[in-house]
Amino acid sequence: MAETTVTNWFGDLVSHPKVVVEAHSADDIVAIVKNPGQYPSPVRAIGSNHSTERCGIADGGTVIKMSQLDQVLDISNDTVTVEAGAIYIDIAKELEKHGLQFYVNTEIGNITAGSAACCGTKDASMPGELGQVGSYISRIKLVLPSGELLEVTDEQPGLMQKVRSSYGTFGVVYEATFRVRAIQPLSVHHETFHIEDFVRQFPALLARGESLMFYIFPYDNLVTVEFRHYTPGASGDPNRTIWPLRNYLWATAGPAVCAQASAEIDNADVRNGVLSSFNAWWRLKLENLIQSDNTVATDQIIRYPAISNSKYTFSFWAFPEDTYPQVLAAFFEFAQKYLATSGYRINMLCVGYRVAQDRSSLLSYSYDGNMITIDPVFTANAGWSEFLGAYNQFSSDRGGVPLMNQTFGLTRAMVQKARVTGCGRSPRLASPLIQAAAFSTNISVIFWRPRRRPAPKKTLSDGEGLCYRHRGINARSNTTS
Numbered sequence: 232m233a234e235t236t237v238t239n240w241f242g243d244l245v246s247h248p249k250v251v252v253e254a255h256s257a258d259d260i261v262a263i264v265k266n267p268g269q270y271p272s273p274v275r276a277i278g279s280n281h282s283t284e285r286c287g288i289a290d291g292g293t294v295i296k297m298s299q300l301d302q303v304l305d306i307s308n309d310t311v312t313v314e315a316g317a318i319y320i321d322i323a324k325e326l327e328k329h330g331l332q333f334y335v336n337t338e339i340g341n342i343t344a345g346s347a348a349c350c351g352t353k354d355a356s357m358p359g360e361l362g363q364v365g366s367y368i369s370r371i372k373l374v375l376p377s378g379e380l381l382e383v384t385d386e387q388p389g390l391m392q393k394v395r396s397s398y399g400t401f402g403v404v405y406e407a408t409f410r411v412r413a414i415q416p417l418s419v420h421h422e423t424f425h426i427e428d429f430v431r432q433f434p435a436l437l438a439r440g441e442s443l444m445f446y447i448f449p450y451d452n453l454v455t456v457e458f459r460h461y462t463p464g465a466s467g468d469p470n471r472t473i474w475p476l477r478n479y480l481w482a483t484a485g486p487a488v489c490a491q492a493s494a495e496i497d498n499a500d501v502r503n504g505v506l507s508s509f510n511a512w513w514r515l516k517l518e519n520l521i522q523s524d525n526t527v528a529t530d531q532i533i534r535y536p537a538i539s540n541s542k543y544t545f546s547f548w549a550f551p552e553d554t555y556p557q558v559l560a561a562f563f564e565f566a567q568k569y570l571a572t573s574g575y576r577i578n579m580l581c582v583g584y585r586v587a588q589d590r591s592s593l594l595s596y597s598y599d600g601n602m603i604t605i606d607p608v609f610t611a612n613a614g615w616s617e618f619l620g621a622y623n624q625f626s627s628d629r630g631g632v633p634l635m636n637q638t639f640g641l642t643r644a645m646v647q648k649a650r651v652t653g654c655g656r657s658p659r660l661a662s663p664l665i666q667a668a669a670f671s672t673n674i675s676v677i678f679w680r681p682r683r684r685p686a687p688k689k690t691l692s693d694g695e696g697l698c699y700r701h702r703g704i705n706a707r708s709n710t711t712s
């Protein structure tokens with residue numbers, strides 16, 4: 232059988248599955264996993280393929296595309312149930328018609344419900360809330376590698392923890408239910424700090440009790456802090472302009488300018504001067520234009536076009552909050568030294584998200600406490616992957632925790648170290664399946680069918696009264712009500 236080529240959205244990660252198949256129902260997925268002759272292992276479901284690491288690769292195997300399973304099935308006062316291929320921004324727009332919003336409003340609108348249910352995500356936690364999308368998913372329906380159906384709910388917290396961090400290795404998610412809330416006015420403003428002031432004032436910044444997200448400028452020694460909180464008392468029409476403005480500059484104009492400058496300007500001093508000027512303009516815009524006490528959280532979500540001339544990619548490491556100011560200052564030195572010695576410069580900027588302690592998933596990077604990320608963002612200008620190799624080592628050496636779908640170029644040793652010192656204590660990795668995922672640097676190999684299919688068991692783990700049903704029914708007819 233001829234191999235096909237599947238690339239991720241950015242275009243840097245390539246997979247050569249033997250078969251690419253579109254699922255239109257849970258029954259289709261059952262039929263696929265039960266027919267290894269036609270659909271060889273490994274089997275990977277993919278959503279919008281926006282991951283920046285090789286978690287969706289299925290070389291020699293089967294890729295199941297989920298994009299046709301995109302229906303919003305049910306909206307109640309505090310939940311929305313969707314098919315796994317539905318994308319975040321479409322669900323958010325549907326919720327808005329009902330006066331509802333997500334708890335976590337990521338910048339990315341293309342993430343699918345299926346991916347959100349079983350992978351890591353990040354957004355700055357709102358006061359008193361969590362910052363990982365999957366933590367607000369209360370019910371997940373999957374097709375297991377055996378072809379059996381499994382429904383997991385918040386009533387089974389131990390099993391939910393495992394599914395939420397399974398990266399597709401547990402089975403194919405075909406439906407998910409999110410907890411949602413009434414729309415509330417959202418306040419946002421920005422302030423810029425020199426890195427030395429940032430380090431000094433960090434405790435005071437935390438004490439403000441707001442959501443904290445950082446735009447990080449390592450070559451200018453500056454950090455612009457985004458402060459957000461809900462303002463239930465705000466009146467009048469919300470400002471619907473500033474988030475689209477932020478989004479256009481961030482997702483369209485920014486990558487275009489930086490990629491063009493990197494490609495066209497040979498003189499390094501001039502090129503770096505242009506990039507620094509862009510960053511200065513970026514700060515000016517954040518500080519002066521992206522300010523309001525009455526915005527709509529949903530407006531933060533961006534629909535990244537499938538085909539675009541302005542794309543960016545990034546990597547991810549999260550660090551314990553109490554060491555973050557020192558790690559960030561060391562990162563500035565590291566990035567500047569790397570530029571001086573190799574000539575490579577991150578050609579956009581970096582971002583950081585403060586994410587609250589969260590034990591909703593077994594491999595949660597904030598399992599042990601509040602974490603803050605340093606995510607370098609670039610248009611893959613020449614030298615980027617070597618830079619990330621060095622940055623991975625920098626981060627691993629400082630107790631950083633990676634994400635299996637968002638940290639580029641991890642080594643097995645880094646994942647193992649993060650397991651011991653960061654996101655994982657061994658008791659949490661009791662499931663061999665999850666352990667395998669955590670130890671593999673190419674987790675796509677994990678979802679193999681069992682050689683002999685055992686009869687369905689009553690429990691999969693923890694003796695938690697699993698909802699493990701053998702039903703040959705169609706997902707759509709099972710869930711609409």
Ligand SMILES: Cc1cc2nc3c(=O)[nH]c(=O)nc-3n(C[C@H](O)[C@H](O)[C@H](O)COP(=O)(O)OP(=O)(O)OC[C@H]3O[C@@H](n4cnc5c(N)ncnc54)[C@H](O)[C@@H]3O)c2cc1C
Nearest residue numbers: 278279280281282286338339343345346352353399403404
């Ligand atoms: C431009 C850009 C901006 C981004 N911004 C953010 C951001 O603001 N916040 C954030 O958290 N992340 C962000 N990301 C990262 C992205 O959200 C995650 O990588 C996410 O997992 C992508 O979702 P997806 O649907 O494209 O998943 P894919 O990349 O298609 O898949 C991810 C993993 O999930 C598995 N999977 C997918 N669907 C299913 C299913 N139905 N059942 C079982 N397994 C499945 C795949 O096999 C794979 O292992 C961004 C990425 C890009 C490129």
